[in-house]
Amino acid sequence: MTDPIRTVLYGASDKEISFYQSLVEKHGSPLLLFDSSKLKQQYRALQQALPNVDLFYAIKALPQIDALKELDELEAGFDVASSGELDILLSLKVSGRRTIHTHPVKSDKDIRDALRFGSTTFVIDNLDELKKLQPYRGRVGILLRVSFRSENAKVDLSKKFGCTEDEVANIILQAEQLGLHIKGLSFHVGSQCETSDQHVAAIHSCRDMMLELNKKVKAPLSILDIGGGFPADYALESIDILEFCKPIRAALESLPDDWHIYAEPGRYLIAPAVTCVTTIIGKSIRYGMPWYYIDDGVYGSFSGKIFDHAEYPLQVLTEGKTSTSVLAGPTCDSIDIIDEHIELPELNIGDLIIGHQMGAYTAATRTRFNLLKEAKFIVL
Ligand SMILES: Cc1ncc(COP(=O)(O)O)c(C=O)c1O
Structure with missing residues (x-):
């Protein structure tokens, strides 16, 4: 049985888009934003x-x-x-x-x-x-x-x-x-x-x-x-x-x-006090489906997908006609996939994907596999 197809959140306001973009310009990506x-x-x-x-x-x-x-x-x-x-x-x-x-x-x-x-x-x-x-x-x-x-x-x-x-x-x-x-x-x-x-x-x-x-x-x-x-x-x-x-x-x-x-x-x-900001670092078409690779994954802030069975609400900042896609993390391992059936518009390298409700059992259980950069914690 395949997983149900997941939809993402749309409707980011201009203010929201420039908020995330300016944080990434200033601090790099990926980020974990803490809202006290x-x-x-x-x-x-x-x-x-x-x-x-x-x-x-x-x-x-x-x-x-x-x-x-x-x-x-x-x-x-x-x-x-x-x-x-x-x-x-x-x-x-x-x-x-x-x-x-x-x-x-x-x-x-x-x-x-x-x-x-x-x-x-x-x-x-x-x-x-x-x-x-x-x-x-x-x-x-x-x-x-x-x-x-x-x-x-x-x-x-x-x-x-x-x-x-x-x-x-x-x-x-x-x-x-x-x-x-x-x-x-x-x-x-x-x-x-x-x-x-x-x-x-x-x-x-x-x-x-x-x-x-x-x-x-x-x-x-x-x-x-x-x-x-x-x-x-x-x-x-x-x-x-x-x-x-x-x-x-x-x-x-x-x-x-x-x-x-x-x-x-x-x-x-x-959980709701932390938002994860990730960036698309690569894309490809595999098995007839678009694949997007982001700079954080299940060995990092999305570790709760493995250890905690959690599915975080995801948001894209651009709208458009969607197709069922795969969202994968940055490591060399094939298990590092955040979602295999997710409806996404056509996205480009550099576009941001936002993960909500990502404070609990996320950064707490991440690993340093591949020695990739850990998401930087930013206090808002
Ligand atoms: C002993 C103990 N107390 C509290 C908690 C926190 O539980 P929750 O995050 O569901 O509130 C845990 C979670 O593993 C636990 O093991």
């Missing part, structure tokens, strides 16, 4: 959609210093998964108290680095990981990640991590015997969720488990971390995050008032 006001807007919208939830930006989505600075100014928390991610926060003098370490599998060095930084909340999902924290008891707070497999998410994050619901009680009781306090549960129902059904089901399950466990344990569980999964608008359908989160808000209202709720959004916050 968009990030701020997304952050505020999610805060409004999830009131009383502490937001910890998942740095892995885009560990870019200007984005982190903006989030620091917004007083966001940060979800870190490695010592490298802590280092970048250290350079910004972010307090460790505003971070949670969410990687369920850690080395002793990861734990020591985090504690030195002041990050004291760690996520685990099995007894071996729990035991790693025993030498640091009294200094650490623990969240136990539970697996909820997702059918409606683009990226299932519960295959690799999270204990089963059946294992929860045993891990918590064992922690108590080791003198470790599990403060609550966490989950990630998968990235780019189509609906919030999975969040709601997971909140209800966690609530029931926590209430039941609180009858048995000495120190009660009082934190629920609902992870990420809030979607980016790749189809440009104007996703209404207030509406998306409505069932989540209702589910959270059923929790005791004194519980603390965390979330770890990555994609929703950062």
Whole structure:
């Protein structure tokens, strides 16, 4: 079966065209344009959609210093998964108290680095990981990640991590015997969720488990971390995050008032804040179809096409009669194709192709294959 034919966006205004062209004249191509006001807007919208939830930006989505600075100014928390991610926060003098370490599998060095930084909340999902924290008891707070497999998410994050619901009680009781306090549960129902059904089901399950466990344990569980999964608008359908989160808000209202709720959004916050500007560097006719080669591809900013199953909305700046074309990246590898069935007008070398919603899991996962020039990050 061939992929459906993809259309691109048209209708660029003269102002928009000269904006992109002047940036390329000044900085070269490819570019990643970061719009901090968009990030701020997304952050505020999610805060409004999830009131009383502490937001910890998942740095892995885009560990870019200007984005982190903006989030620091917004007083966001940060979800870190490695010592490298802590280092970048250290350079910004972010307090460790505003971070949670969410990687369920850690080395002793990861734990020591985090504690030195002041990050004291760690996520685990099995007894071996729990035991790693025993030498640091009294200094650490623990969240136990539970697996909820997702059918409606683009990226299932519960295959690799999270204990089963059946294992929860045993891990918590064992922690108590080791003198470790599990403060609550966490989950990630998968990235780019189509609906919030999975969040709601997971909140209800966690609530029931926590209430039941609180009858048995000495120190009660009082934190629920609902992870990420809030979607980016790749189809440009104007996703209404207030509406998306409505069932989540209702589910959270059923929790005791004194519980603390965390979330770890990555994609929703950062995807729309970055736009990719690429240039056509070659063209040919192959198998009867026009092929256009641009200066960024799946080994670069479009890496999310491979790792994240993402299709970014693309825009051309010229209009005309279209034909089904192939849009390929600049490396020597045949896998480096952004789209094999895309309706494009006749384009020329030097024309620009714009990728929207390209902040999350794009530059974060790019490689240096062929040692091609990486897209330059420009703060607007
Ligand atoms: C532990 C954890 N938290 C948060 C996130 C961010 O998820 P999303 O970008 O779907 O919001 C991820 C994504 O991989 C993750 O693994």
